[in-house]
Amino acid sequence: MNDKKAYERPSIQKLNTGLMNKFGTRTEYKPLTHIDGVPVKKIVEEFDSPVFVLSEKQIRENYRRIRRSFTTRYPKVQFAWSYKTNYLNAVCRIYHQEGSWAEVVSGFEYGKALANGVPGEKIIFNGPDKSEEDLRLAVENSSLIHIDHLDELYTLKRLCENCDQKAQVAIRVNMDTGVYPQWDRFGFNYENGQAWDAINKIMASPNLQMVGLHTHIGTFMLTPSAYKVAAQKLIDLYLGIQRKFNHRLSYIDMGGGLPSPNNLKGAYLSGSDLVPPINDFAENIASALLNSEIPIDELPLLIMESGRALIDEAGYLVGSVLANKRLSNGKRATIMDFGVNILFTSFWYNHRISPAQPFSQYSEEMEVFGPLCMNIDVIRENVSLPILKKGDHVVAHMVGAYNVTQWMQFITLRPNVVLINEKGGLELIREKETLEYINSQERVPEHLVKI
């Protein structure tokens, strides 16, 4: 009995010798049996599948590396953690421990930052949606309010007429940096004079204290020089304010948008070949500031609100194969227990997928689907993976940004999120949802109680 051979599902793969790409055959799949030294199998045994896994070690290392890119080039740098990228409290607190301020875009996120113990004056309040209540609180806490539109400016002016405190404000500026698409729906435009119009109104308001300038020119930016253009335009406003009002701003906030080495859909090159080094972005911003007319001893604080570049690589989604089937054209289809409901970023990225156990040298071209009964639920349209069977575990890479915030409670429940701490211990940082939890938010009208 013991001499039976190990079994692998029968498989045949057409050899596309003529179509080999010029980078050679990329073996996408190396087994990833451990994350930070912890067996994937153990994670699934303890926390089920699917499960998001975040590495505290990688979060901290990445943060320090990217921060260093800037601090080695510019003397005054402050990072502010972009809450929307991943606002699990444990994650935010890692960044705050590392010295990050908070960057929030809603009353909800603002509340989270306060509850995480971030002092009011270290919270940047961005975005078009700030209620009067939010604004009042932000003024009281001396938070940095980045005004998005004139309606907000007027509301704030009115609110502050009855305050004993000045609101600490900046404006968000949008501009042409030579990169398409131009994000012109947020803030005030540089080229057409809107930005100056807003600045003049703020400077004429005794209750508004203008402290900075802000821009966020896009996300997953691949053109470092766009940041130079953006910084130069903010510096132009900075110097103009100094000239006209003899008023010195304390900071310039360049927003986020730095890319992570993820594989963009539709890109010919893989992420690591496509994405410029973070140093290039830092160099463009720092040199714009250092080469400007601003005297060295008066240089403003440079704020960065980087999101995805800091955390994408530190996040993994561990899942399992539910089933194998064939499409009508014979192509292999593999159904996983995670779909676009929880891996929202598979709309943007071809996430690398690794089997979590060793395998033979044989592989199959396949399409990878999630478990939803919906046509849109595609994780990878075309990927070559080893022969997987029901119950095998896989790991999707670089899922740290925007998934545990943009995930949907759709068809299935949202899974556990686990942090591997620096000692290699597993900590549950968000408990998986239950039917009871979802139902507890619902109310059934009287006439529908009996069916």
Added chain:
Amino acid sequence: MKVDPNIALSDTGFLFHASTGDSFSVNPTGLRILQLVKSSKTVEEMVAVLAEEYKVDPEQAEEDLFDYLQYLRQLKILIDE
């Protein structure tokens, strides 16, 4: 059901389809099944052989076998007699 006579199959699992010019690679289980088809085994016999030779239960072997044979037909590697 038989293997198309235009097909050359090596012992290492390399398969060449002379009439289409396509080449394929099969894994060891896939190769074993092609050999069984060539020796005119029925599906039931093939399942029994697989369960005998490999660490697999007959239900799993049968499910995988059907899927594989179906695909070989689609690739025109297997043809009806």
